[in-house]
Amino acid sequence: MTVRSILSGIALAFTAYLSARSLLWTLPETVERGWLLIAALVIYLPITWLWVLLPTRHHEAATGGASADTRAAPPRWALALAVLAAVLVPNAAFAAVNDAGRAQPFVTWVIGGIGALMTVVMVRRRPAIAWIGTGLLSLSAAVWLGPLSALSLGLVGSLVWVAAAQLITFALDRVARDAEQLSELQQAASAWQASQSGRQRERRLHVQRALHVAGPVLGRTIETGGNLRPSEKSAARLAEQSLRDELRSPRLLDDGVRAQIDAARRRGTIVMLFDEGGLEDLPASALSDIRTELARVVRDAASERLIIRTSPHHEVAVTVVGRTATAGAGADEDDVDLWREIRRPS
Known part of the structure; x- marks a missing residue:
């Protein structure tokens, strides 16, 4: 079981809990259009769960000829559905009841529900859509409930969720970039170390070959005090030329x-x-x-x-x-x- 599957399960359970509150009509006499409450639920759950379970498509953006970053790219129709939910779900729920019922939990759940949806959108690296949806939610709640009542009934929490999601994703992206840079530095260091090891082995081979070629001649030169026979002088010249070849x-x-x-x-x-x-x-x-x-x-x-x-x-x-x-x-x-x-x- 992966971390992503665990987080997806938590998101599904949490959004299901929020939407289930819409079925608990604590003041049924305030409900004037019950079908709108059901419609809000029917619109919200599929779109939210779609965003939670949406497969990730990747695209590569080449930068300067190097391999580039890959990011999740939800399709455009999913972006449109998220904005549509931010418009329809709150307004449908608030329009379903009279003034006395608009502060009830079976109505105000839409504030937390849309906030959760926009949090998922933010985690999917679509901050513009997330903040557009949050702004539409805030506008709808302020019109139906009043600004202060909307803030006290959960709008502050939704704003905090979306903002926190943006900060967390930004931090995670930066950590990922730092980890990638560290990996590149480690690879460069490993390549340099391997190169140095190869050069050291090559130098050792050159030294061993030099000792093999010139060692007997040098030993004979020291032994005779430089008084070499013509054949030994010829061998010394050949050894000197061979060493020059190895160096050049x-x-x-x-x-x-x-x-x-x-x-x-x-x-x-x-x-x-x-x-x-x-x-x-x-x-x-x-x-x-x-x-x-x-x-x-x-x-x-x-x-x-x-x-x-x-x-x-x-x-x-x-x-x-x-x-x-x-x-x-x-x-x-x-x-x-x-x-x-x-x-x-x-």
């Missing part, structure tokens, strides 16, 4: 790319990697395809120098340029013998 372009690297770059350097090829952005928004599957193709390009390359750059272009993910020195030319003069663009996966 971690998004380009996986085990396959590392292996092919290491093999190319052992063949004497100078390989330089530059991460200039553009791969941050790619999913893991797309990165895997790009790395697989990059490893294949590096494996098949015969250039003396390979320059590998990421690209922020919307179609090209990675550009591989191979250069080879021209025979008989200067040291700084070489030809482009390889140009390969690795496309972004569609």
